[in-house]
Amino acid sequence: MGYALWLDKGTAITELYQGIITMSKAYDPAVVEAKQRKIWESRGDYTIDMNKADKPFYNLMMFPYPSAEGLHVGNCFAFIGSDIYGRYQKMQGHSVFEPMGFDAFGIHSENFALKVKKHPAKLTAENVRNFRENQLKRLGNMFDWSHSLDTTDPAYYKWTQWIFLQLYKNGLAEQRESAVNWCPACKTVLADSQVEDGYCERHGDVKVEQRTLKQWFFKITNYAERLLNNLETIDWPEAVTSVQRSKIGRSTGAMVTFRLEDGELFEIFTTRPDTLWGVTYMVFAPEHPLVERVTTPSRKQAVADYQDEARKKSQFERQEMIKEKTGVFTGGYAVNPVNGARVPIYIADYVLMDYGTGAIMAVPAHDSRDYEFAKVMNLEITEVIAPDGVAQGDLGEAYSGPGLMINSGPFNGTPEGEGVGKVTAWLETQGFGRGSINYRLRDWCVSRQRYWGPPIPIIHCDKCGTVPVPEEDLPVLLPESDDYIPDGSGKSPLARNEEWTRCTCPKCGGPARRETDVSDNFLDSAWYYLRYPSVGMDERFIDPSITKKWCPADMYIGGKEHSFGHLLYIRFITMVLHDLGYLDFEEPVKSFRAHGIITKDGGKMSKSKGNVVNPDAIIDRYGADTFRLYLMFIGPFMLGGDYDDQGIVGCRRFVERVFDWVNKGENKTRPEDCVRSMHRTIKKVGEDIPTLSYNTAIAQLMTYINDLRAADCRHRECLETLVKLAAPFIPFVAEELWEKLGHKHSVFAAGWPSYDESMLVENTVTVVIQVNGKLRGELQTPRDMDRAEVEKLALADERVQKHIVGEVRKVIVIPNKLVNIVAK
């Protein structure tokens, strides 16, 4: 070549030039992607004018916390799956708003900062930049970066604090002493959802302890009923709603008033008031306030010891002891209101202080836990429900089946199902109790004794007590201190910052101190979807008219690990803001879909296992389009699947085939089979995307390009349809090819193709012939052939006849599908 250049410049340059042209025709993802990304950005294709846009569609996806490790395949999988849905909606003519932001406050970020000894603010800024510039922008998602947000930005957390104040002012936030989960490694309080099997979610091997601290709580329990009832009305997967249902844990029963021997009254909750006559003892939680009162002098030591023991045990350890029930007798007695029976009072850690009233009536005959305890303690067991009304004696376990009430005074003979209601009504008339509903759900502890979060906007004044920071003083800025390392004192590092903590009381002007706890990072993410459309609005947390137009979000896609925590809190905060008149809807999203997870070699990707797939490297090697396509092809989006290094090449081949086929230029070849294949593909892809069945949509696209190639069809309509249908999956290549086909505007503005129903039906059909249910032949017949005619042809088939041994008893004809000959 060099020689040719030197000898004959003209020829050689032409050759060289042609070589470059050939090269440029070959698919180079880096070139295509850089080019199209630039065009999208300069054209502002994905920047939405929130006021003007028509047919708004809010496509929300769970935002990431920007870790130092960078975006992982799981994030990519979720974002890409969500983007495909969004791009499809765009091609349906919607103005699709697809924002992305950063959940950058919180323990995740802070712990990492501590580990690498870098200030979290600095680290977060670096990580956010890396996520956005080097990773998210390469995925090919249509993010509207003009509406991005970062929860650590004072312009954002100003409003997080404002929301805290709204809850406070409306009696939904309060500070109280409470036993909480304490992680000695994080040196902070954890929410129940951050505790796994008694261990810290972040530090897998660190046991969570119980501590009693003054904490801020949001009264989510006030909303338990609505949070539960609304589940019936929202379009969410059953798997998620059932988790929420069980966590809310509604049970109906009765509150029954018992009496201590000294006349003091106390209440217990039961779901089985019909077994009241079977109460043979009572149990208080070790922490129950009446324990001291009922304990007799001789039992004092034993009771105190037991209380000590229980206090030391974490909640998990208490639960671990399920097999062996423990407890001690207090020496005290209560009186059963229904029959005046004198029943002993025990304390035991199988009764929890924070459910119901922290005290129970024990019916060992009909409750397995009470039965176990009674056996250990050698307590009396009285049957009050018996099948056919005949007592069964000790069965070796509690009897919880159906039966008639016995030994129950006026209710003898009542079936247990009716008994609950009848006894409850009777209790009310007697003044012994009332119907009651209890929830498992606990109030939301939002205090965190950490540095990296929005300071809770409260001031403590000796004179005025707890005073909210005036709204005009928001945000309460997180001081840029280097002293942010938690010390395990149970107080936030902020408490050591005298200068920051000291302030004046907004009410009396006297000296006061700031609240030093920061709020839970779940509060940041409980309202972010409301902020996206109103990003930039300084004077209010949201713009009402924009919110009305865009919210609730049309689709929300995220991980099901958030079924309980985030997804409950976001609903709760939305309901509260609705009740306070800020929103005209009370559920945050119209539809929610949970995606699956991507594993590697069957296991969750983790650094310790060394099976982490690096998305950047995959994109470098195969291109973002192939990466997108492959992730979606692994398996059903809602199930996820296992990442396989080998499998991705099939997707790269598909992308190249599409690229090459369109680049080859159109021709006029167009057999009818191709047209049919095109219509089938339009139908299939259009049906699969809305149900997130991306894997089967892609399979159909592969079938389609195979059909086109086999028939050498590059008819314009067939090619354009191919590009359009593939566009949500491989947006860069699709855009490039759309341009190649001579279009000036984006393929995403080109609309979604429609199919012709008549093209879906074949004129000739294959009818299979079975003899006694076994496949023995097939017929090619015209569509909708006369039944008798088909039957005749089937019976005449040589191979079929061979298999008919006896007389033909019956012939079943399913038109256009099958003939089954039943012969003896």
Place this chain on the structure above:
RNA sequence: GCGAGAAUGGCGGAAUUGGCAGACGCGCUGGACUUAGGAUCCAGUGGGGCGACCCGUGUGGGUUCGAGUCCCACUUCUCGCACCA
């Protein structure tokens, strides 16, 4: 223990008013092109049998002309919850 889901070739997975099991892709086998092939293209590929055929969707029953699909019982696995009175 309770709740939800799942089980289909060597692998990922398709297939629902019950009607050709294994679409699509990976891998594998053979071939073409090639100096070369870890590129590309073509053909084949559930198991057994030379064959006609036989067997085959976790196990065992059932309904049906016909079952991966429906019913009953069971096994295994995954996930979630777990003393909530």
